[in-house]
Amino acid sequence: MKTYLGMPTAPAGVGALRGSLSFPDAAKPALANAQLRRNLGHATRTIRAKRAAVVGEVPDWEELRLAGQAIKKATMARLDEHLERLEREVTARGGQVHWALDANAANRIVTEIVLASGATEVVKVKSMATQEIGLNEALESAGVTAVETDLAELIVQLGHDRPSHILVPAIHRNRSEIKEIFQREMHDAPADLTDDPRRLAMAARAHLRRRFLAARVAVSGANFAVAETGTLVVLESEGNGRMCLTLPETLITVMGIEKIVPTWDDLGVFMQLLPRSSTGERMNPYTSMWTGVTPGDGPREFHLVLLDNGRTAALADEVGREALHCIRCSACLNVCPVYERTGGHAYGSVYPGPIGAVLSPQLTGVAANASLPYASSLCGACFDACPVRIDIPSLLVHLRSRVVEERRLPSPESIAMAAASWLMASPRRFAGASRAARVGRLLSRRGRISTLPPPLSAWTATRDAPVPPPETFREWWRRTDGGRDGS
Numbered sequence: 001m002k003t004y005l006g007m008p009t010a011p012a013g014v015g016a017l018r019g020s021l022s023f024p025d026a027a028k029p030a031l032a033n034a035q036l037r038r039n040l041g042h043a044t045r046t047i048r049a050k051r052a053a054v055v056g057e058v059p060d061w062e063e064l065r066l067a068g069q070a071i072k073k074a075t076m077a078r079l080d081e082h083l084e085r086l087e088r089e090v091t092a093r094g095g096q097v098h099w100a101l102d103a104n105a106a107n108r109i110v111t112e113i114v115l116a117s118g119a120t121e122v123v124k125v126k127s128m129a130t131q132e133i134g135l136n137e138a139l140e141s142a143g144v145t146a147v148e149t150d151l152a153e154l155i156v157q158l159g160h161d162r163p164s165h166i167l168v169p170a171i172h173r174n175r176s177e178i179k180e181i182f183q184r185e186m187h188d189a190p191a192d193l194t195d196d197p198r199r200l201a202m203a204a205r206a207h208l209r210r211r212f213l214a215a216r217v218a219v220s221g222a223n224f225a226v227a228e229t230g231t232l233v234v235l236e237s238e239g240n241g242r243m244c245l246t247l248p249e250t251l252i253t254v255m256g257i258e259k260i261v262p263t264w265d266d267l268g269v270f271m272q273l274l275p276r277s278s279t280g281e282r283m284n285p286y287t288s289m290w291t292g293v294t295p296g297d298g299p300r301e302f303h304l305v306l307l308d309n310g311r312t313a314a315l316a317d318e319v320g321r322e323a324l325h326c327i328r329c330s331a332c333l334n335v336c337p338v339y340e341r342t343g344g345h346a347y348g349s350v351y352p353g354p355i356g357a358v359l360s361p362q363l364t365g366v367a368a369n370a371s372l373p374y375a376s377s378l379c380g381a382c383f384d385a386c387p388v389r390i391d392i393p394s395l396l397v398h399l400r401s402r403v404v405e406e407r408r409l410p411s412p413e414s415i416a417m418a419a420a421s422w423l424m425a426s427p428r429r430f431a432g433a434s435r436a437a438r439v440g441r442l443l444s445r446r447g448r449i450s451t452l453p454p455p456l457s458a459w460t461a462t463r464d465a466p467v468p469p470p471e472t473f474r475e476w477w478r479r480t481d482g483g484r485d486g487s
């Protein structure tokens with residue numbers, strides 16, 4: 001595996017939003033908010049119906065799911081090789097690859113590139129990875145404004161809010177709330193703006209168009225990266241991504257290392273699975289692909305930041321690593337009865353819903369997210385909906401066992417075994433302990449020890465303890481010259 005820039009520090013971003021509240025406590029305000037539940041119920045029902053219709057059209061849907069699952073599993077098994085291939089191909093085509101161990105390193109890399117370009121504003125394509133690392137805040141503290149250009153992300157940003165859904169970050173807002181946000185925060189919003197969805201979209205379009213044309217640097221995430229040619233892929237619905245990926249002079253892509261696919265054939269499978277599972281479309285409106293830089297066409301500088309931020313730790317868990325197969329379609333959120341009632345904020349992570357409940361604890365530590373694996377009824381709807389067949393219920397149970405293990409107080413047996421292990425690891429300590437054990441002879445009566453002080457009394461309550469011999473084996477060995485004198 002490559003050497004990453006940055007010292008190991010706790011991953012930032014994921015799991016930091018809920019503060020010290022457990023999931024049940026964080027969910028209480030959402031459960032008491034009738035408007036929020038109406039918004040969520042309406043939106044998830046609509047997406048579910050669209051998805052079911054387009055998935056039903058594909059006769060080999062289950063075979064596609066199996067293929068997606070197999071590709072992900074095989075890719076994770078040789079992730080280091082695929083990443084190094086990707087780095088070689090991107091570099092050979094004029095791009096620059098940076099390795100970021102954690103959020104701090106990734107933010108530092110991106111900030112340095114932006115500052116070196118002289119830009120004070122960047123336009124952004126919707127990206128979970130940059131939310132995970134808190135990039136907007138890092139740029140802001142360096143004097144750089146990050147403008148979200150996805151409509152829902154823009155609503156969240158202008159509303160000083162947090163995303164609550166992977167695909168529809170403003171799913172918790174209805175159109176009259178959005179109109180109020182635009183009127184309050186968007187300085188160039190039309191004075192006669194109404195809550196008509198078309199009028200709202202047109203206002204955002206005009207506002208963003210000025211930003212696209214002025215931007216010198218863009219930041220994106222990536223849905224996939226094809227290792228065999230070093231090609232990055234972004235799928236989107238609004239065309240804002242295409243603007244960001246083609247107009248600015250410098251393009252910076254921050255990508256979690258698990259997003260890689262080895263070949264174009266592999267990509268073909270996911271291109272069929274993702275749009276149907278996410279927006280309920282046969283094909284998403286905009287698919288942008290780019291490979292390094294091309295003189296006279298698109299950005300003149302391309303930087304790819306490969307982000308670990310807890311992913312290799314997740315990879316080390318043979319069961320939990322399945323969460324890294326996720327292609328962020330959000331189908332599991334839309335079918336989850338818990339998510340539908342609580343919304344995304346209660347999960348305290350940029351990854352809400354069932355996938356958040358299994359991914360966030362692995363990225364930031366099970367102890368910091370101990371309530372998330374319990375944020376599920378284990379009904380299994382998420383597994384049925386997942387296009388890459390991630391067995392989320394089994395992962396939840398596995399993570400619950402890790403929570404229990406981490407919380408478990410050491411038992412008397414485990415303390416005794418740890419002490420025995422420490423003693424036996426050193427010949428000197430073992431010899432000293434053997435001699436000290438002879439003190440036990442003082443407690444013997446008629447060749448037996450029937451009573452020992454607590455906690456050893458638990459043993460002698462039902463059976464005698466053996467009396468230590470007057471001489472240890474080592475002492476006998478030395479005295480008899482290895483047993484040769486016959487005594």
Ligand code: SF4
Nearest residue numbers: 326327329330332386
């Ligand atoms: S876990 Fe599966 S269903 Fe959920 S977002 Fe990821 S790929 Fe989609």
